[in-house]
Every structure is written in C-alpha cells, then in structure tokens.
C-alpha cells in the first residue's frame with residue numbers, strides 16, 4: 001500500500017515538473033518576445049553547460065555533478081509559484097516565502113529525493129557553495145545568450161540591452177567570463193552589421 005501511495009505522489013511530482021516544459025519565462029513575455037523559451041529549456045541549457053567544465057578550465061575543482069544538480073533544481077519551485085520577477089508586484093521576501101513553501105511541498109511528495117532537491121535549492125538561494133555560485137554564473141549566462149539569440153532572430157540589435165546591463169560585471173568564474181567576452185564580441189559584430197544594413 002505504501003508503494004502505491006508513494007508512486008501516486010511521485011506522479012504528482014512529475015506532473016508538476018512537466019509544467020516547466022511549457023511555462024514561459026516572464027522576462028521574455030514582458031518584452032513581447034514571441035515563442036519564448038520555457039523555464040525547463042533554461043535549466044536544460046544550464047545543465048548542458050556543466051558538461052563543459054574540464055580539468056583545464058575547472059581550476060577550483062568544482063564538483064561538476066553538484067553543479068548539474070543545482071542547475072536542474074534552482075528554478076524548480078516555479079512549477080508551483082510561476083516565474084515571479086520584480087515586475088510582478090510581489091516583494092522579494094514574499095517570492096522567497098512562496099518558493100520555499102513550494103520546495104517543501106515538492107520535498108513532501110518525493111521523500112529523500114525531495115530533501116536532496118530542497119537542500120540544493122537552499123544552497124543556490126543562499127549562494128553558500130562554490131558550485132552554487134557557478135550555477136548563478138550559468139543562470140546569468142544562459143539569460144544573456146538567450147537575449148542575444150532573440151536580438152538576432154528579430155534582427156533587433158540592442159533590443160534586449162537591459163539584460164546585458166543587469167548582468168554586466170557580475171560573472172565570477174574565469175571560464176564563464178571568457179564565454180561572456182566571446183558573446184559580447186559577437187553581439188558587437190552583429191550590431192555593426194545591422195548598422196551597415198540600416199536596420200537600427
């Protein structure tokens with residue numbers, strides 16, 4: 001009987017996670033970006049980026065698996081509370097309270113697995129480990145890369161400058177810093193190209 005009950009809860013958990021496949025990220029919706037990415041898509045690419053850590057660029061010996069796990073759970077609470085941004089009229093404290101409550105509900109549904117997810121979520125929220133700090137870099141990087149992709153798709157250079165301004169100078173890890181430089185370089189080239197073509 002216990003197993004039936006557990007599996008029922010696990011199914012409920014998986015359906016909650018499934019919502020993230022379709023839930024759009026609020027930042028893009030507010031900028032009128034059509035067909036914008038989902039929260040799951042954002043976390044997936046962050047997860048993929050953890051594979052890029054190698055002996056050469058992982059100088060502080062970050063635990064790659066832990067980085068991956070944090071990437072995959074850091075926005076998990078949004079399957080219940082949605083993607084709340086400062087523009088949503090909800091205070092930062094209230095947002096944290098709602099997310100904490102949501103993560104506790106998830107932990108309740110999934111037992112030990114949920115306790116692990118809750119712990120990783122807290123680690124990220126408190127930025128209490130080098131892995132959590134690296135995940136924060138990935139979070140910001142995925143956002144500006146996505147912004148650049150939309151600028152290119154819409155042929156609208158600098159349209160999403162606010163996302164670049166908000167993250168400028170905030171990248172911590174040397175490997176990510178080097179990727180940021182490359183992104184800035186490509187974005188500048190794109191802007192110049194558009195200027196030449198008279199698109200701005």
Ligand code: ZN
Pocket residue numbers: 042074075139
């Ligand atoms: Zn995120």
